[in-house]
Amino acid sequence: MFFYLSKILFFLIRPTNFLIILLGLGLLLRLGRWPRTGMTAIVASFLGLVILGFSPAANLLLQPLEDRFPQPASLPQVYGIIVLGGAVDTVTSGARGEPALTSSAERLTTVAGLARKLPDAKIIHTGGQGLLVPGQTTESAVAVELFTDFGIDPERIVLEDKSRNTWENAVFTRDLVKPKPGQTWLLVTSAYHMPRAISVFRAAGWSGLTAWPVDYRTRGPDGKYLGFAGASEGLKRFDIAFREWIGLAAYWLTGRGTEFFPAP
Incomplete structure (x- = not known):
């Protein structure tokens, strides 16, 4: 029920x-x-579209999310690399029979380098279909194709293909791999999504998480006051930032997050 309500409500309040x-x-x-x-x-309505499309509003909202969990200066030794879904267009991939990636593709492409640097780590991809109307494939089915094309040994790959949102990512992956105390896990997702992901995984009982944010959209503090040359770019980025802040609040209020804005 939470999944369907969240999708419908966000459709209505999406800026x-x-x-x-x-x-x-x-x-x-x-x-x-x-x-x-x-x-x-x-x-x-007109003023809202102009302000959100051309002003720095989107960057002001998104930059604190992206900078909350900085990428570590060096890679720790980890038991497994958890890659969150969101990088695969399941509708197009299923219809075309070829991998089709979203603007968050870096969640998947970064795995090629991480797998080489951490040769003993398991590669766990978690993601089914996060759509109200399912496509013909799952995110994990496409991810495993890419991972094997990267040259990753299939024996290292673990797939969780039922989850539809971040909470299910955390719970279903926990039940699948059964993490043990003392193990270190690298969590890979978009930088703007990392605060919500960490909050949810902690609430689901995960410990030993090391954030590995990718897919940055802003330049950081130096660029947060910059506007946009095209309204479509600003509006899209504002939608992303708004969704994350609303998601942080919703997960926290429903007990699916440990805190509203978690810290490292």
Whole structure:
């Protein structure tokens, strides 16, 4: 139920969707009995799209998330590398019969180097299909193709292909690999998603986690006040940042996260 509610609610409150819904509502009111209210909604929608699309708002929200867990200066010896889903377009991959990656592809491509540097570590990919309407394949099915193409021994690869969100990533992977006290695990996901992932994995009982953030979208503190040349880029980045902050709050309030904004 949590999965379906979260998908439906976020569709409605996602900033770009909300502003378009507001615009449509404004047009209806403008043509109906409340033209002044309708005009207010139209102007608010337009200003929202302009501000979120061109201003530094997205970077101001995203940069603290990306910098919360810095990448370690050196790789520790780990028992396993946990790679979170989100890098595979399961609909296109299933339809085309070829791996199709999202803008978070670095979650998968970084594994090639990590596997060479940590030759004794297990490679665990966790991710099924995080869509309301499933595709014809799973993220893990595509990931294993790429990992074997990287030259990784299939004996090292462990797949969890049922999870649909970060909480299920943590719980289903825990039940699959049964981590033991004293083991160190490298957690790989997008830098902006790392705070939520760490909070959720800790709440699910994981210990010994070392964050390995990838897929950075901002330049860091020096670039947080920079705007965007194209509104589509700013709007997309704002949607990502908004989703993560809302996700942190939702998981924390429902007991699926240890704290609202976890620290290393």
